[in-house]
Amino acid sequence: MGKTIGVIIDFLNDDFRSRIDAAAARYGYKTRYYPDSASAVGNVDDCEILYGHCSQKVIASAGSLKWFCCCWAGVDPFCKDELYQNPDCLLTNSSGAYGVTIAEHLIMTALMLLRRQMEYTEVIRAHEWRVLPGGIRSLYGSRITVLGAGDIGTEFARRARAFRPAKLIGVRRSARSGDGAFDEMRTTAELDSLLPETDLLVMALPNTPDTVNILDKRRMALLPEGALVINVGRGTAVDQDALIAALDSGHLGGAALDVVVPEPLPADHPLREAKNLLLTPHVAGNMTLAYTREKDVEMFLEDLESYVAGKPLKHLVDRKKGY
Amino acid sequence: MGKTIGVIIDFLNDDFRSRIDAAAARYGYKTRYYPDSASAVGNVDDCEILYGHCSQKVIASAGSLKWFCCCWAGVDPFCKDELYQNPDCLLTNSSGAYGVTIAEHLIMTALMLLRRQMEYTEVIRAHEWRVLPGGIRSLYGSRITVLGAGDIGTEFARRARAFRPAKLIGVRRSARSGDGAFDEMRTTAELDSLLPETDLLVMALPNTPDTVNILDKRRMALLPEGALVINVGRGTAVDQDALIAALDSGHLGGAALDVVVPEPLPADHPLREAKNLLLTPHVAGNMTLAYTREKDVEMFLEDLESYVAGKPLKHLVDRKKGY
Numbered sequence: 001m002g003k004t005i006g007v008i009i010d011f012l013n014d015d016f017r018s019r020i021d022a023a024a025a026r027y028g029y030k031t032r033y034y035p036d037s038a039s040a041v042g043n044v045d046d047c048e049i050l051y052g053h054c055s056q057k058v059i060a061s062a063g064s065l066k067w068f069c070c071c072w073a074g075v076d077p078f079c080k081d082e083l084y085q086n087p088d089c090l091l092t093n094s095s096g097a098y099g100v101t102i103a104e105h106l107i108m109t110a111l112m113l114l115r116r117q118m119e120y121t122e123v124i125r126a127h128e129w130r131v132l133p134g135g136i137r138s139l140y141g142s143r144i145t146v147l148g149a150g151d152i153g154t155e156f157a158r159r160a161r162a163f164r165p166a167k168l169i170g171v172r173r174s175a176r177s178g179d180g181a182f183d184e185m186r187t188t189a190e191l192d193s194l195l196p197e198t199d200l201l202v203m204a205l206p207n208t209p210d211t212v213n214i215l216d217k218r219r220m221a222l223l224p225e226g227a228l229v230i231n232v233g234r235g236t237a238v239d240q241d242a243l244i245a246a247l248d249s250g251h252l253g254g255a256a257l258d259v260v261v262p263e264p265l266p267a268d269h270p271l272r273e274a275k276n277l278l279l280t281p282h283v284a285g286n287m288t289l290a291y292t293r294e295k296d297v298e299m300f301l302e303d304l305e306s307y308v309a310g311k312p313l314k315h316l317v318d319r320k321k322g323y
Numbered sequence: 324m325g326k327t328i329g330v331i332i333d334f335l336n337d338d339f340r341s342r343i344d345a346a347a348a349r350y351g352y353k354t355r356y357y358p359d360s361a362s363a364v365g366n367v368d369d370c371e372i373l374y375g376h377c378s379q380k381v382i383a384s385a386g387s388l389k390w391f392c393c394c395w396a397g398v399d400p401f402c403k404d405e406l407y408q409n410p411d412c413l414l415t416n417s418s419g420a421y422g423v424t425i426a427e428h429l430i431m432t433a434l435m436l437l438r439r440q441m442e443y444t445e446v447i448r449a450h451e452w453r454v455l456p457g458g459i460r461s462l463y464g465s466r467i468t469v470l471g472a473g474d475i476g477t478e479f480a481r482r483a484r485a486f487r488p489a490k491l492i493g494v495r496r497s498a499r500s501g502d503g504a505f506d507e508m509r510t511t512a513e514l515d516s517l518l519p520e521t522d523l524l525v526m527a528l529p530n531t532p533d534t535v536n537i538l539d540k541r542r543m544a545l546l547p548e549g550a551l552v553i554n555v556g557r558g559t560a561v562d563q564d565a566l567i568a569a570l571d572s573g574h575l576g577g578a579a580l581d582v583v584v585p586e587p588l589p590a591d592h593p594l595r596e597a598k599n600l601l602l603t604p605h606v607a608g609n610m611t612l613a614y615t616r617e618k619d620v621e622m623f624l625e626d627l628e629s630y631v632a633g634k635p636l637k638h639l640v641d642r643k644k645g646y
Contacts, residue, residue: 100463104434104486111431112440120603121444127595129587129604136609140423162485163427264452272450280443281452286459 005304006044006062008034008052009071011293020051023301027308049307051300053287056083065089067307069315071296073098073152073285074234076207079319092303092315095323097295098285099155102232105284106156106202107139109256113228114138114200118278139163145198147171147191147214148205148233149182150323156202157181169194173210188214195222200230206323207234217242226253232284235261244274252276258284328627329367329385331357331375332394334616343374346624350631372630374623376610379406388412390630392638394619396421396475396608397557399530402642415626415638418646420618421608422478425555428607429479429525430462430486432579436551437461437523441601462486468521470494470514470537471528471556472505473646479525480504492517496533511537518545523553529646530557540565549576555607558584567597575599581607 005024009016012033024031032047034040037055044050044062051069059068060083067090070078075093112118114137123130142165146153149170157168158181170182171191186194188210195201201223205211215229216239223229229252231238240261246252254276263282265271271279287293303313317323328347332339335356347354355370357363360378367373367385374392382391383406390413393401398416435441437460446453465488469476472493480491481504493505494514509517511533518524524546528534538552539562546552552575554561563584569575577599586605588594594602610616626636640646 100487101459101461104461104463105438108431108434108438108440111427112435115428115431115606115609117431117435117603120606123604124595124602127590131604131606131609136424136606136612138424138427138612138614140427140614159482159485162482164423267450272447279447280440281446281454283438283443283454283459286438286454289459289461291461291463 003029004047005029005031005049005051006034006040006047007031008037008040008050008054008058009296010036010053011287016293016297019297019301023304027304049304059083060085067092067313069300069303070094071097071287071300074206074323075317076234076322079317079322081319090307090313091317091319092313093317093323094296094299095315096151097292097299099151100295101286101289101292102152102204102284103155103159105258105280106152106204106230106232107159109230109258109278109280110139110160110200110202110228112278113230113254113256113276114142118276139165139200141166142199143167143169143197144200144202145169145171145194146182146202146204147188148203148211149185150204152204152232153202154181156204167197169198192219192222195219196224198223198227200228203229203231203233203237205233205237207236208322212236213239215239215243217245220246220252223252225251228253229255231256232258235259235263240271244270244277247275247277250275254278256280258282326352327370328352328354328372328374329357329363329370330354331360331363331373331377331381332619333359333376334610339616339620342620342624346627350627372627382406383408390415390636392623392626393417394420394610394623397529397646398640399557399645402640402645404642413630413636414640414642415636416640416646417619417622418638419474420615420622422474423618424609424612424615425475425527425607426478426482428581428603429475429527429553429555430482432553432581432601432603433462433483433523433525433551435601436553436577436579436599437465441599462488462523464489465522466490466492466520467523467525468492468494468517469505469525469527470511471526471534472508473527475527475555476525477504479527490520492521515542515545518542519547521546521550523551526552526554526556526560528556528560530559531645535559536562538562538566540568543569543575546575548574551576552578554579555581558582558586563594567593567600570597570599573598577601579603581605 021031037058040058041061047062049067053071063085069092071094073095144165149172168183170185173188214237256278258280306313344354360381363381364384370385372390376394386408392415394417396418467488472495491506493508496511537560579601581603629636
């Protein structure tokens, strides 16, 4: 019964493999690589550590598991105690690997909504060449509120700042001073008073009981006419029926959702017909970005060093809180 | 024969009108407003100053014209001496009003190309929900070259900087130190040596004899496989046939053109079928953006004050150079 690290990452390459092998050997571990979750289920019983993206079944079948390093940022499916044979199993996530790519997604979709790019795509698709009546808008001078000011929200704010918004406010569950990326940091308790002064609401929240339906019909009504909403956290944070109604009535000027309920989104789901809604198929944190993959492996190796030394893990998740 | 300022701007509102009227009265001018070029032709003979966007015919019919303040940034149609009855007529442009909005267009289109947003639009349009095979890319770590480092190029660089590119180089006709927005400033003479190290080429050049076809087939071949090109200056700067070939062959990974030859682009033009080409109908500098309109009027009023005082105009165009 050796000490084994099981690795299930679909972005494995020779460089990553040799770095993981070298670190494992240094600390007296063997490594075993699985191409996917299906091949791992039932074959991970000797793994003390699992690293990668895998199904709940893999975790449930890992009898010797002491640490699961999940390479997603949102780990809500892995926060249930009953999943683990060992109640003290550690869970870490990859918050920190996704900030750069999701921030770029956020800036792109914000500009697409402000500049009516979905309508201009239709103009070109119709083989036309004309300027649409009515205006376009700008990040310049916009009032931006970022709900969920963690790694993703902060990386977004650093980029949004360069566009000279009128205001850039970060909102967290508990008060905590910002790192300068935001003009102000506020708490979720103050959200209702912030919404009427928000032109662009960016949502990057984990899925927890507190965040489910946090943007409901009542709060959408608090946003000013024409406001824009972008969600890259979890689909559960938005009341989708209320969103469709607010878009179709014109109260909201547009929205961009990278996360929805359910995923995959059915072909005939009413969200697909909502007005001025930019849908993307959960690709904001696309793991195909070289930076994200590189950062993810780095973060695992960093925590592996701490784990072996008995030090606290940097990316540890509080399973009770869900992040 | 009074001193008259003729104004032909389609974004006129009460505020702009009262500010222009007040300034004119202060300097002893009357104002006259025309809804469009058609109504101005033949009716501008007493105008000492014209401000706005109008046809060449209007300028040619203005016998007393001493200053034309054009509210476009690209004024190549107004650089011909034969257009003016008064050979010393001054020409100013609105370079400086468009930087903010065009920079936002540039960041948006760069991210859309890097993140394969045109393909993801098709995934959603097909009522699907899936991640495309192959990767996406990032502004993070990209090598960016900005050809034409004036107001627009500089405003772009200030925003691109926040995305942490590997390199951000500005290229101008003549060497001039940058303002810190760029890592380095180079001259057009060095362009060929820069292209092989360029992942994203941004073009924001005026239409002059020097810039026609500046991105030709030979220079496209100097760009590395998969490089991206965005043009917001004038369509004449790009050899369109060579671009179509470079896109279809896959040598270029994508391109975004807001300016083309001719405009409007015919419905059956081959550009419309080119692979990975993001077309927009000359809207990057969309005058419907409040900031652009505001800035434009401000710039006119600023130069009006200088004009009356006999001081040099800040936005004066050298008609020989074309900008």
